[in-house]
Amino acid sequence: MTAAARALQRAGRIGRGLLDLLLPPRCLACGIETTGAASLCPPCWSGLHLLAPPWCRVCGCPLPHAFAEAPLCGACAETPPPFDRARAALRYDEHSSRIVLGFKRGGRLEGLPLFARWMAQAGEELLAEADLILPVPLHRWRLLARGFNQSALLARHVARLTGRTWSPFLLERHRATASQQGLGAEARRENITAASFRLRRPERVEGARIVLVDDVLTTGATLGACATVLRRGGAARVDALVLARVAKGGTVPI
Template sequence: MGARVRDTGVRLLDLVLPPRCLGCGEAVAAAGTLCGTCWRGVGFITAPQCAACGRPFPHDMGADALCAICVAAPLSFGRLRAAVLYDDASRPLILGFKHGDRTEAVPLFAGWMARAGGELLAGADLVAPVPLHRWRLFARRYNQAALLAARLGTLSGVKAAPDLLVRRRRTPSQGSLSREGRARNVAGAFALRPGRSVKGLRVVLVDDVYTTGATVAECARVLLRAGAAGVEVLALARVLKAEDI
């Protein structure tokens, strides 16, 4: 009965306020979706890809093939997967979600991530977001990674732990920093929340955009030092150079 009432309410709301594409604002069939044109512009990251970092390959190189970057400098955590490229098509969608209160995008984005990171989630005990500092969380009102992690927990059946990690100090924005600067910026910035244990558990860390990996690497370091059996990373989007695509 409750589901029927809710569905009726959604249909009535759609009549009054027709759902709009998250990208261009054109009318769409359901809220929190993209029109055909915007959908075709999204650069989904799919196989074939590096077995470790998920970097796309131009052709199939085998199930366990590694990219040259991972051979030269292996990840400091387990595997990395991202759903889409962070480019001109996805950037407005993600910034709207991150800074513009477009939280209706969570089901769509989490669905993309669940498909991209299915193998990671299948072997996980916990799914946890990269945390925001309390003052940034107060200003933004929500942690976008925590919303994604919660939805991923629902989709996968893996327990979501939105407060597993804490950000002990507020760090400057990473945007203008070099790879080395980013690593220094977040060094020592995270800690396991007091009273929580990850000993023997496999954790999937969730973030919105993966750039150099400095933030998730620091979070992974904290979890592994606390006894986690493994840490893998699942991001909504990933920054890649044109020559890496």
């Protein structure tokens, strides 16, 4: 795609975002007009799967049949992830994927206050101890093409809602990698490594309890790479908070 085409695409997204603010509210998932100030139509609301405990105390995957007070899933027991804990507001499925893709690719930013409330609820425990909220960064080329970093917008809204400090540029993606879309778990880990990221101001990370924010947790490869960089920089704790997470064995494309 040429630079001009990318600029047009970006302008189109921003224009749609502005229109969304002016037109009557539309369902964030299916796009039909909603009544009052509702963000979702009744069928889309009822199809949504908001995550709640019991979940794995490390990765936050739902463990509906767990009886232990702080259960641990088999995957985390076998191989602990590079981050300390992860929490997600929604299960990524055919319903929530329409909301996430409308936000990320369709520029529907009016759902951000609602997404932040869901995330603040799911990540209450993590945010209560957080010194700093950091979004997963985009490489500048992708940022130029998309016009916004969806993770930074989520991080900003969560930080505002919870009164926490956030920093959009402290963690930087300096190596452009192929899109993770459609890649399997192994390919995702190979595609994105800690070498893709670097810290611009390492002194702010040392000893800090950090909550990393992203839109979707799929295999955890991206969040894991960021967490590794932050740990090397001396972070005392690195947790991850996302809008939606893919359930183990989930097949909905991202």
